Amino acid sequence: MNAIGSPISRVDGPAKVTGAATYAADFAIANLAHAALVQASVPAGRIAAIDTRAAEAAPGVLAVMTHENTRRLPWHPRDPRPGVDPKSGERLHPLEDDLVRYDGQPVAMVVATSEVEARAAAELVRVSYAPTAARTRFDPAYGHEPSAATAKAGRPGDTARGDPEDAFTRSEVTVDVPFVQPREQHVAMEPHATIAAWDDEGGLTLYDKSQWVDNVRTEIGLAFGIDEKRIRVISPFVGGAFGSGLRTWPHVAMAALAAERVGRPVRLALTRRALFTNTGYRPRTESRIRLGADRDGTLSSIVHEAIGQTSTYEEYAETTLTPTRQLYACENVATHYRLVDMNVNTPSPMRGPGAATGQLFLETAMDELAQALGMDPLDLRLKNLAERDPDSGKPWSSKALRACYEQAAERFGWADRPRDDAARTVGHERIGSGMASAFYPAHRSKARASVTLYANGGAMVQAATSDMGPGTYTALSQVAADALGLPLEQVRVEIGDTALPQAPAHGGSITMATLGNAVANACSRLREDLGVENGGDLVAALGGRDSHRAEGSSSPGKEAQDYESAAFGAIFAEVRVDPELGTVRVARLVGGYDVGRVVNPKLARSQCIGGMVQGIGMALTEEALFDERLGRVMNANLAEYLAPVCADVGALEAFFVESDDRIFNPLGVKGLAEIALCGVAAAIVNAVHDATGLRLHRVPVTPERIVMAQAARGG
Amino acid sequence: MQPFAYHKVRDAETAIAHGARDPQTIFLAGGTDLVQLLEDGISRPQGVVDISALPFDAIATTIDGLRIGALAKLADVADHAEIRARYPAIAAALGETASPMVRNMATMGGNLLQRTRCLYFRDGVSPCNKRAPGSGCSARLGHDAQAALFGASEACVATHPSDLAVALLALDAEVLVVGPSGERSIPLDRLHRLPGETPWIESDLEPGEVITAIFVPREAAGRAQAYAKLRHRASFEWPLVSAAVSLALVEGTIEDARIALGAVAHKPWRAETAERLLIGRRIDDALAREAGEAATDGARPIAENAAKIPLMARIVTRALQDCARQQAGDPS
Amino acid sequence: MSETTTGGAARPSASSSASDALPGAAHEVRLVVNGEVHTLAVDPRATLLDTLRDRLGLTGAKKGCAHGSCGACTILVDGRRAVSCLMLAAACDGREITTIEGLATNGALHPVQQAFVDQDAFQCGYCTPGQIMSVAGLLAEGRARDDAAVRDELSGNICRCGAYPNILAAVRQVSGIEPTPAEIGADARLRDAAGGA
Structure with missing residues (x-):
């Protein structure tokens, strides 16, 4: 049986062609409020004044957040920095100061009961600037x-x-x-969006468009100064990214700040125009x-x-x-x-x-x-x-x-x-x-993955990687099917969730060389645990148990030297x-x-x-x-x-x-x-x-x- | 998008009354441009009057010509057998307009009244006399190839992006309107204004006036005609430059010519020098090139739009070559 | 056909006379969505797309640009393709709307959906509901004449993953359009399928 090498149709295809696949902005969360950004209209300077009165009085508005009324997050440094981050300089800390570093930078955020109300109120925020000299010419x-x-x-x-x-x-x-x-510009079809929901115990759930949920969790944990174990990031489907979802952009922290302020879950979906200046290029x-x-x-x-x-x-x-x-x-x-x-x-x-x-x-x-x-x-x-x-x-x-x-x-x-x-x-x-x-x-990187075999003959592969379109769901299914000797239809894959075994960035063409081997390794471990050689009956070896789970890993070896x-x-x-x-x-x-x-x-x-x-x-x-x-x-x-x-x-x-x-x-x-x-x-x-x-x-x-x-x- | 009152009207009188009472009232038909302008906060009306249910969507041939209801959808007009056969420049221009979805939604009247794609107008922030009178024109020294080559002013260099309007101008169409002072017709050439000192005033329509139909004279149906459009993508883009031509031919000799240029001025632009040059001559490749060059007469480049001058000449040449092929009986 | 009424956050207009409506007053509409009647009070500013997604929970139609420039929100309105981001819900009273959720019948994929799976006509899947509705619409409108026509007819639906050749293959699968000799010569899969070298 060889699933690997076969031109199998995408296993997530039916979900995608029926509209059932849920991207970040699609999650139905009770009591959801909506945030909208106000963006700087000068490339450099200071915010001289922000008049939020009209916005605050607008229908449906729950909060208008500016650097004058938003709490300073600790933004603990990351050491070492993740590979996807610049090695020098400091990331944007949104709504922290009055400094405008570029045109389009967020300078305020409105939270309201609907998106149309939030965006309408954002139009009413009056910002005046004291511009300073800006370097806007590409001069070698x-x-x-x-x-x-x-x-x-x-x-x-x-x-x-x-x-x-x-x-x-x-x-x-x-x-x-x-x-x-x-x-x-990347211009992936899915705009970046984040839904942030805090629970009563101070835990945070983020539904986010991301190529690397573990990275989002670590960064938001450090930004807010909370243990990352209290944060869960969910991103089962990514509507294209091409690199724009590797870093944790400022709007993710802003969504969490907004949700904290209004005491409700908040969705911050970037407009197409805002994407050009609030993600990368x-x-x-x-x-x-x-x-x-x-x-x-x-x-x-x-x-x-x-x-x-x-x-x-x-x-x-x-x-x-x-x-x-x-x-x-x-x-x-x-x-x-x-x-x-x-x-x-x-x-x-x-x-x-x-x-x-x-x-x-x-x-x-x-x-x-x-x-x-x-x-x-x-x-x-x-x-x-x-x-x-x-x-x-x-x-x-x-x-x-x-x-x-x-x-x-x-x-x-x-x-x-x-x-x-x-x-x-x-x-x-x-x-x-x-x-x-x-x-x-x-290149390849370090990753873990788990595989669980069930008594009904099904298997579940789990890892915190992503699928922005290349077919991670399908390819990992094929690897596991071959390694376990199971029909492809009996293998399910769960990814895009920090609750799953740790994975590196889904980028740089490393996913299969990294996760593919981690999944294969997990399958080998499962065979070893159950004492079954290739070709043996794994399900029989469960011996009456409902399931057995094994974890595997993969990392670069001496070949890299x-x-x-x-x-x-x-x-x-x-x-x-x-x-x-x-x-x-x-x-x-x-x-x-x-x-x-x-x-x-x-x-x-x-x-x-x-x-x-x-x-x-x-x-x-x-x-x-x-x-x-x-x-x-x-x-x-x-x-x-x-x-x-x-x-x-x-x-x-x-x-x-x-x-x-x-x-x-x-x-x-x-x-x-x-x-x-x-x-x-x-x-x-x-x-x-x-x-x-x-x-x-x-x-x-x-x-x-x-x-x-x-x-x-x-x- | 700021709050507005939505009114659906069933008769023209109610629409006119709304418009006459509040000159800021916006009429909603297909919505394909208006909703973008609302979404971006560029248009902030107190009231939106939905005229889509008015009975102005019929396409009819009369003894004088063709009457296309202002609320007819672009797709329906482009598909109309009579229009495809006898007014092919209109069908061609519509076929290259926007996307199939937009063509199913957008109306003829709305297409003529769509607003400029000038990047500085559409961004909602940059200084723009059209959007924020007195704030200045960013496009004049900006890098936007869209900028006008004809009829621009210090205050505004925006261009009109419609494909349809260019074809209609070449066919000598008129716009029929009804308003507080009754009915009237406006030659297409006079529907749109040049920017002058008041670029926010874009058309000749009075408050409360509603376009009811477009009239294309029967004479246009007998003309050789073509629409040619240049854009970066092979589909789904406003024109970089476009041209529509119609030629009245008598035994191969050009008795009358109309050449309209798109995306080069605040309105569809007549290339009158080129038109005059054609009269009394027989269309061939050399004449098509000569007229193409003549179509650039008076063009004044600014900023980064200079390349549009040779491109405009060549697109006019292409449209004329298309007419020459029709004349020779070659349908390709 | 079932009837549901969904209350809105906005206030329904007190007056039946539209001319008395105040800015922001909610407007009541009756939408027939995938065969189900919904009566809603909508904010006049609400687009049909936002209404489908946030009020009716039909998130299959996607927002990619909110300006009609990408086609991710394509649905059928009275049987014809439309971009729902450029429609005000208030203006859709009485319209029959079909979204991607209404395409499959009794759990069986619509032939266009099946063709998209078979031909791998997508990667990330975000533009896919719009692409499929656009293909369904173009077939219903009788515009799938040949490859060139289909390419142009589908150009209102941007796919950043670049699945266009596979989308074209999916249209061929459901429409029976034969690829042109030039297409066959230029595409190894078609050469193989045609049995040529």
């Missing part, structure tokens, strides 16, 4: 090195191997490529990359500088330059990473954090190098394939990137792509083809560009992936095509428009922040090359959420060049930018 001149703590966390300011500057000047062929990736990052090569295409030098934005109160940094150090075999590599502090809310991980950005820069520059060399872009990648990790010198625990390149090229028809004018022209449109590599480091592990891929894009109107449509994408063992090919494919769709957005439509004068995101809605729609998406093909990484972990999986985005935008941008001859060193590639680039080129 202000770039500073990351702090020591940030550098230690894998985001160093300067790194070098070999002598890249000297090698660059001696290189036979060079390119020097600037690039801008704007601020991008992918930071604007500017890049300059210099590549040098021998005539035969062998990379001789890489010098990559990147500057990302962060806030004035926290130092958020990304692993933007990690792919530059690890993707290609090159002896001379330097990376320089800087940060610009701005009066903005703090960025956060967003799918493929750092790596997706870095590969947009690296893989578009590689395309320019291939052009300068007169070499096929695929051949350039193959020429520089890194058989060992070029940075550490360690072997890869597994790597099937060559197979990804070759099989994806074959399926795409790369060798036969249209090249001459006649073959490329269809009506008003020109066909362009492009490709890129994809790479994302694989001896090997480097990563997922790999190759992406090929065909675009149709209308050069006159500047429109770009993605006709098809083909991605081949080495992600280790694939637990469920049906769901894994869905995740990969989902990454492709977000890559289309990154390449062609998505940009948070930031007005430097006001310090404000102007398109903070879903009508003008343009996530791709169905009509933007052509034929998408994702497949997996044969791969199984038992060195990395017993289950053999490497993770695929992040790599599904990596390289996609670069492949599309490269295809636009192929179609038009234009190098646009900026995404999104819009009609306006295409026609302006044509004008600059003189035609």
